[in-house]
Amino acid sequence: MATDTETHGQHVTPLKIYLGVGAALFVLTVITVAVSYIDLGPFNLVVAMGIATVKAALVALVFMHLYYDDKLYLTIFIMALLMLSLFIVITLFDTLRRGDLYEEAASPLRQEALIYQQDTTETGAHTTEDSTADTTGTAVHDTTRDTTQETGQETPAGSSH
């Protein structure tokens, strides 16, 4: 057994490092709270996330031993973060541009397109009718959604006064 301990000899982090990292995490917490009271515009978010990432890195590298251990574990951790950021960034391409889509539905890209010309002149054609119904349908749906949100907001605000 004694020889086992020798050969396996896991890295024992010095006490000073644990306490030092703990102190650094306290100080960073105080700094991030203090900075939140100063108005830096959009940089408040950048600073807060930067400090949080430094804190998370300290915990992961020292407390979770990623700095000392086999780098396979660090790779798994980073892979998880990469997958997560891919997931969020790619979905943002959709969520941030949805407003544009509603605008385009409301105002046709090519006003002079044949399909819109027929709308005004003849109402009989089946295909035209369908497409009109579609666009107006979504438009109506949109406005109802907006008004419900509007009233939803108004009710609690009104009751407060």
Next chain:
Amino acid sequence: MTEPSGRPAHLAHHFSDTEQQRESAKLGMWIFLLTEILLFGGLFAFYVFYRAWNPDIFYNAHVHLNTTLGAVNTIVLITSSVTVALAIRSMQLGKRRKTITFLATTVALAGVFLIIKYFEYSHKFHLGQLPGQYYSYAGIEGTNPHIFFSVYFTMTGLHALHVIGGMVVIGWMLYRTIRNDFSAEYYTPIENAGLYWHLVDVIWIYLFPLLYLIG
């Protein structure tokens, strides 16, 4: 501790030595932590999309969170991360009594975190600052302020469930340490419980500024 065959009692028959067993257990733990990151990742995505859509609501509603309690909870959780790290270190050095003290402190600090969280939650329940249809608070300007509280309660709620889970796991480790299951040669379960606890801490490190300190 040693069986007649010369194998230590903690070594499962399908591993050739302690080191291989330890590495396998740790690899499994890290893969589990990866799934945990992705689980919380869905909620972080929820946060990002809804904050991008409703920046004003997030700003107006976050003012109603108690920054002092949030900051105290951050300090409590960081301290508990230090104590669990020290518990593992003590076991590496064979100091079982110190491990017991540090693990008990960690469980106690997790309890303090939950008590503070309870006071925050009950205050919000009282005011009606609740998610979705249960929202009945009237003091926040802007459309649909309940969105912020949906985000707040799902994120801190899932985190609080993890804190409860961590208390159970670390409490179990405490029991096993008292039962004398571990030694300087074998302490992998405490190490893995510690990894889980540190991840819970890392998630809170992000939740605190994202929810309480919106600039």
